[in-house]
Amino acid sequence: TLTDAAGNESDPSPALTLTVDTQAxxxxxxxxxxxxDPITGTAEAGSTVSVSYPDGQGGTTTVTTTADADGHWSVPNPGLKDGDEVTATATDAAGNVSQPGNTVIDGTAPTAPA
Structure with a gap:
């Protein structure tokens, strides 16, 4: 219920149902x-995707993007090197953070067939 400055009280509101999202x-x-080529992947639609990779100076750079309605996301490739690891986590609208997904950069062409 609500009460105004004059002391008038409203009727009670209907019951509310809340769902608390605790699932990453x-x-x-x-x-x-x-x-x-750009670094791409998939995650929960609408989630914020944080993508981390080596910065080339012994540290790590993290960039963020949003997964589209189909769950696809993409970030520019800053010129990563063969063997660099790329890690991504997804954060949903409730703030739940996923476990990381990753890949290793492969800049080596396959051997020509014999």
Whole structure:
């Protein structure tokens, strides 16, 4: 109920049902990546995806993007090197954070067939 400054009280509101989301989203899928194409993957639709990779100076860079309605996401590839690991987590609207998904950069061409 609500009460105004004059002391008038409203009728009670109808019962409200709340759902509390405590379930973390599934780990994002980070697609296999090379040294130059965008880093792509899938995650829960609408989730914020945090993508981390080596910065080339001994540290880590993290960029964020939002998974689209189909769950697809993409971030630019800053020129990662062969063997660099890329890790991604997804955060849903309730603030639940997934386990990480990852891939290793593969910049080596396959051997020509004999």
């Amino acid at each position: 989203p599934d780990a994002p899928v980070v697609n296999p990546a090379n040294t130059h």
